Ligand code: SF4
């Protein structure tokens with residue numbers, strides 16, 4: 001194993017500042033963005049770096065997020081390393097272009113600061129924005145805290161640009177909870193960032209006039225499905241690349257990442273599955289219940305798209321009862337998006353655990369360690385009685 | 399169905415490929431030019447969405463019927479005082 005380097009500089013930064021700083025260190029060729037709460041500060045601070053001549057990026061101020069993603073697509077197809085950031089309605093407005101970016105296999109990296117979708121209008125955290133985009137062909141990484149968001153951004157560049165992947169990546173973190181809270185994190189030196197991400201070698205370039213190409217041409221029933229099949233295989237295979245990149249990241253910088261994080265899960269009888277910052281809150285509850293001898297555990301998916309269903313099944317199959325906490329409702333009368341995925345993954349388990357769903361934290365509603373303890377207590381009741389009273393429900397509501 | 403050779407992301411390794419896709423078969427109405435009326439203002443050439451107006455030495459000389467879809471924009475945009483283009487039913 002290589003010696004661990006670049007772990008010396010500990011600073012306090014908000015999630016947005018850490019992302020802006022990571023973008024400065026990555027120094028992408030092109031950045032096109034439109035500000036939206038709570039991700040605004042990312043572009044505000046990045047444009048400061050731009051104004052001060054600290055990046056060589058071409059910064060494109062556009063009139064909407066639809067244009068932002070369109071400009072990113074054009075620049076990426078021209079062979080540039082491209083980044084952007086958005087939230088909520090901004091991501092929704094990018095909708096049709098998200099599919100164009102992934103279908104053209106453009107390795108764009110986007111920070112998504114999770115925020116609720118209208119209506120009713122709300123600026124606070126939930127995952128309805130990125131969950132809606134979960135099947136747009138983008139890889140999605142979810143970050144628990146500022147350090148993870150910072151580290152994930154560099155890994156996202158490597159994953160997206162890997163020749164086996166060539167697929168855009170969203171790095172998600174919780175709006176306000178992570179984007180606006182100052183946390184300690186360890187920065188990586190500029191030179192080490194450069195060395196880790198390497199030079200961008202585009203798969204194709206519209207600016208290569210010696211070798212002209214046509215990108216995004218009309219394809220009919222004899223070709224469309226085959227191109228989608230290529231894309232489907234590439235995103236499924238990206239799981240291995242995510243692990244490879246995480247391993248190299250750990251060797252260089254000492255912080256370990258995987259497809260998911262498990263917390264005191266090995267011998268747990270009951271388990272909570274939850275994404276992002278709420279996992280940190282849940283860990284407090286796990287420790288408290290463990291101190292009373294209760295066998296509780298946690299699973300926090302990091303890679304949500306592609307969905308590592310086999311690994312998740314392996315990690316959860318020994319549990320008796322599981323509650324999946326979704327910070328977004330699928331409005332399908334069944335359960336949230338994470339719930340349906342986790343439950344489907346466990347279908348192949350030799351002894352299927354009971355899997356229930358609670359929707360929580362919509363529009364920034366608080367989620368506390370007491371809430372988490374309540375969920376574990378409910379799971380123990382399910383195990384004791386063998387009965388599920390409510391399969392899916394809103395946490396704390398009748 | 400016979401499959402084509404599928405390239406990465408469906409990229410075609412040459413430019414200007416729209417030229418090869420003949421859209422003239424979509425046409426129901428055919429533009430016809432009365433050259434005696436035409437003043438060579440080239441508004442039709444500017445406005446045609448399919449680049450199907452042929453201009454030689456600065457003069458409007460006719461239509462590329464392999465690509466003209468028969469939308470009638472050229473006839474509409476040709477100046478009112480002139481109206482040198484009329485749209486006629488294609489023969490069945
Ligand atoms: S009918 Fe339409 S497509 Fe044909 S030449 Fe006129 S403007 Fe162009």
Ligand code: SF4
Pocket residue numbers: 431435436437438439440441442443458475476477480481482483
């Ligand atoms: S718009 Fe009419 S007058 Fe002008 S060039 Fe075309 S056909 Fe001639």
